[in-house]
Amino acid sequence: MVVEQEVTPPPVMWAQRSQIVFLTICLEDCKNPEIKIEPDKIYFHGIGGTEKKEHEVTMNLYKDVDPEKSLKFVRDRNIELVLKKKDDGPYWPQLMKDKKKYHWLKVDFNKWKDEDDSEDDMGQSEDLEEMMRQMGGLGGAGDSKPSFDDVEPESDSDDEDIPDLE
Template sequence: MSGEEQALPPSVMWAQRNNLIFLTICLEDCKNPEIKIDNDKVYFHGLGGTEKKNHEVTIELYKEIDPEKSVKCIRDRNIELILKKKDENGPYWPHLMKDKKKYHWLKVDFNKWKDEDDSEDDVGQSEDLEEMMRQMGGLGGGGDSKPSFNDLEPESDSDDEELPDLE
């Protein structure tokens, strides 16, 4: 192998709402990645994955976003970005990127995807993107969201009965 190794694009998943784009960069153990969110593109560079390889990608977006209102959350298993569309009530984008080419590293995130004509849920309608990240499991600090089992009454269980002696 020669000096500089070619950076690979990481696996990226995306979904959208009328006012948002969800981008998930699927790269484990990526410490201190370089992420630049501009009004027409997203740049990512980081070292990670099981083999600690160099990953880099520039995503030229279909339309403009508002970088000031966009949020990023770096986790152990991935990096999540919520990009606020410039045209907040605009139509769904027909594709994520400016060009219509298909990329092997770019996939639709069906867990977050909602069709344009579906009724909206909690995620995606809130103006507070940080609260939205908390709802999705990002940014930590769930507050009092842990379930309480104090109200449950103990029930008799067959496991509680004594076992007969062995013969």
């Protein structure tokens, strides 16, 4: 008797703006994943994670996206997709066409912005690559590391020696 191992979906986080949807596939060390961005769905297949397991998922999207203007970035720790919505406008009530809850799909609160929030800090730029640079996703502005060379240590009252135990 052959037991087929069921392929599990990877953990996915999502957020949106009026023009784009952010998808983060949280699968580390995934080399050469298969990612298909179609107008109404996203397909992902890859092997990765700490256990090097096979992961696969097809996400039927709530509304259409523009595959030509969408971007994907395969990184060591995750895979990021920036999907350009076909129609600007109201936020989607959910990512998927059906209203089911999926254990592997979560909201990315680090990137989430409510529809009525001001768009000032992100600039809501048409240039998705520039927006990713601003978020530290493509290098550039987010690559500088802080230096502590110029900081002088301050004396502190709790820097005194601790008395010996008796």
